[in-house]
Amino acid sequence: MFDEDKDLIARCLNREVAAEYQIYRRFAAKMFGVCLRYCGNDAEAEEVLQSGFIRLFANLQQFRFDGTLDGWVLRIFITTAINHRRDNLRYSQVVELSDELEDSGGNDALSRLSVKELLTMIQQLPEGSRTVFNMYVIENYKHNEIAAILGISEGTSKSQLNQARATIRQMLKNTEKKRSL
Amino acid sequence: MEQKDPIEDKFKSAFSGFEQEPPERVWNNVRAQLHPVPVPLSFWGRMMKFSGLLHLHPALFFTISGTAFVSLLTVVYVFAFGHQSIRGHAYAGLSRMSSGNVELFVVADKAMPWDSVTHYRSALIDHFGHFQFARVSQGRYLLRIAPEENSETAKTYAPCWYKGHERSDSADVVLVERKDVVVDVKLMKNGETVKR
Structure with missing residues (x-):
């Protein structure tokens, strides 16, 4: 795999369209999934995906093989998505959420939700909390890492996460109500 | 220490391998940006590009080329029609x-x-x-x-x-x-x- 990647990257650096397409095919679907989570809608996700691939090919010579290509590509797309939304990011007031985790309300509804519905929920989150939720819950970043990447305080990161949790719980409750009617 | 609740676990497991095929136009756009097809320039566009290659201001370039053109016409007239x-x-x-x-x-x-x-x-x-x-x-x-x-x-x-x-x-x-x-x-x- 390592040699294959090395060869593929070398061909991309030689500006071979076939090699670039091979890279695109390999990552497009997965990265589009990432973009969809970070963006509010499909059109924006397409835009970010496109920017991400341009950035990927422009910076390919910087890949030093000290990690996996998949991890490096994922970081590029997350950074692209964050940068794309950075100007629009608004971090609302800290939401105190002490006992929310105890509230398991909506778990039944949750088990019945499809990935598409979950994606819609994420996309409906406010910009700031959506980014923090994605980074913390799905990408496994720590609050201090999120704070450093987004240029916010750890407290803001935590509050955004809490806000995301609260919003999602509310959405789940609403979904459950609709289904019970 | 932050706790992970069932909701987060659900999201994490749902999106851990989540993939969605993007529309074909994304690749077309990426390719177009990576390998732009040169648009044929108009006559004036080519002139402007040429002036750029000569490191001349377009106004100076057109003044010089205009003068040269008129001179050439004069020479041609004198030799061909005179x-x-x-x-x-x-x-x-x-x-x-x-x-x-x-x-x-x-x-x-x-x-x-x-x-x-x-x-x-x-x-x-x-x-x-x-x-x-x-x-x-x-x-x-x-x-x-x-x-x-x-x-x-x-x-x-x-x-x-x-x-x-x-x-x-x-x-x-x-x-x-x-x-x-x-x-x-x-x-x-x-x-x-x-x-x-």
Whole structure:
């Protein structure tokens, strides 16, 4: 795999369209999934995906093989998505959420939700909390890492996460109500 | 230490391998940005690009190129349209000459009388009696025609000036202006009286 990647990257650096397409095919679907989570809608996700691939090919010579290509590509797309939304990011007031985790309300509804519905929920989150939720819950970043990447305080990161949790719980409750009617 | 709740676990597991195929247009756009197809430039676009290659300001470039173009047109006009030809046939009696020479002299109006006629060019008369001086500048000229030495024609006819004059000071002037000039020249018989 390592040699294959090395060869593929070398061909991309030689500006071979076939090699670039091979890279695109390999990552497009997965990265589009990432973009969809970070963006509010499909059109924006397409835009970010496109920017991400341009950035990927422009910076390919910087890949030093000290990690996996998949991890490096994922970081590029997350950074692209964050940068794309950075100007629009608004971090609302800290939401105190002490006992929310105890509230398991909506778990039944949750088990019945499809990935598409979950994606819609994420996309409906406010910009700031959506980014923090994605980074913390799905990408496994720590609050201090999120704070450093987004240029916010750890407290803001935590509050955004809490806000995301609260919003999602509310959405789940609403979904459950609709289904019970 | 942050706790993970069931909701987060659900999201994490749902999106851990989440993939969605993007529309084909994304690749088309990426490819178009990576390998842009050069758009054919218009004439003025090419000129602007060329001026950039020469590190010239477009205004300076167009001034220089405009001046050069006008100069070129002037040169072309002078060389192509400022010149005419003198051509015609040479006759010995009623028949055309089959060989001989024609000499062209330019008449300098403002020179002193004794050096006002200077030799300009020579041409051969072909087998059909035809001669031609191409690309002659506008002005006043004299023509002198002579049969080939030791030829049969030379025995009967003597060299003469247009139109049948023995001397240049009495010869008719060929005026070259904006059109080609066609002149027929006839040799004088030996001992023939000078034409008046």
